[in-house]
Amino acid sequence: MIFTVAIDGPAAAGKGTISRAVAQRFGFAHLDTGLLYRAVGAKGGDPVVAAQTLTPADLMRDDLRSMAAGQAASRVAVIPAVRAALTDFQRRFARQPGGAVLDGRDIGTVICPEAEVKLYVTASPEVRAHRRWLEVGGDEARVLAEVIERDARDMGRDDAPLRAAADAVVIDTSALDSDAAIGRAISIVQAAIAMDRAHGPR
Numbered sequence: 001m002i003f004t005v006a007i008d009g010p011a012a013a014g015k016g017t018i019s020r021a022v023a024q025r026f027g028f029a030h031l032d033t034g035l036l037y038r039a040v041g042a043k044g045g046d047p048v049v050a051a052q053t054l055t056p057a058d059l060m061r062d063d064l065r066s067m068a069a070g071q072a073a074s075r076v077a078v079i080p081a082v083r084a085a086l087t088d089f090q091r092r093f094a095r096q097p098g099g100a101v102l103d104g105r106d107i108g109t110v111i112c113p114e115a116e117v118k119l120y121v122t123a124s125p126e127v128r129a130h131r132r133w134l135e136v137g138g139d140e141a142r143v144l145a146e147v148i149e150r151d152a153r154d155m156g157r158d159d160a161p162l163r164a165a166a167d168a169v170v171i172d173t174s175a176l177d178s179d180a181a182i183g184r185a186i187s188i189v190q191a192a193i194a195m196d197r198a199h200g201p202r
């Protein structure tokens with residue numbers, strides 16, 4: 001079965017938690033596309049060359065989850081040649097047999113507009129910053145400022161800006177715990193799989 005779940009949204013909205021749970025529930029492969037941009041930013045040197053020569057080892061660095069790596073990722077993510085270098089890999093991943101979940105910023109809009117399910121996961125900046133602060137610690141006001149700055153850069157860029165696809169289902173997790181958010185996503189995917197089956201195998 002070719003079946004893609006595209007999960008987009010701003011920083012620390014809960015995309016990762018939902019994506020992992022959906023992938024596990026349905027036996028789909030999962031790709032955290034933010035990790036690709038984080039690895040390009042962390043590699044240093046010319047970001048276009050870094051994107052063109054990215055290796056699995058680059059994705060295993062243990063410093064990719066830091067706030068600094070997130071900022072570096074969003075700076076290289078505005079460069080069209082960086083995005084172009086990462087596109088084919090993501091598209092192949094999305095359409096692999098057996099189903100795939102990809103989370104990022106442009107999955108439903110650019111990488112896989114044909115995705116069978118598109119979710120846009122969001123929450124208020126304060127809730128998202130609080131969740132990220134619980135993970136990374138430090139000064140919570142500074143975490144909030146960085147989240148807001150990164151969202152503005154991601155939404156304001158010319159190439160593949162962050163936005164909900166017209167046919168995306170929005171899940172606002174501001175007042176949802178992770179079980180409730182996961183439950184909502186799973187029921188949407190379940191319904192789409194049933195519909196896909198009703199239309200015959202591909």
Ligand code: CDP
Nearest residue numbers: 011012033034035037073074077104105106
């Ligand atoms: O985990 P969090 O939501 O904070 O960030 P991430 O998903 O790891 O993404 C880090 C940065 O990579 C984002 O702020 C974007 O600038 C960039 N990104 C992107 O441009 N396109 C994607 N498909 C995924 C991430």
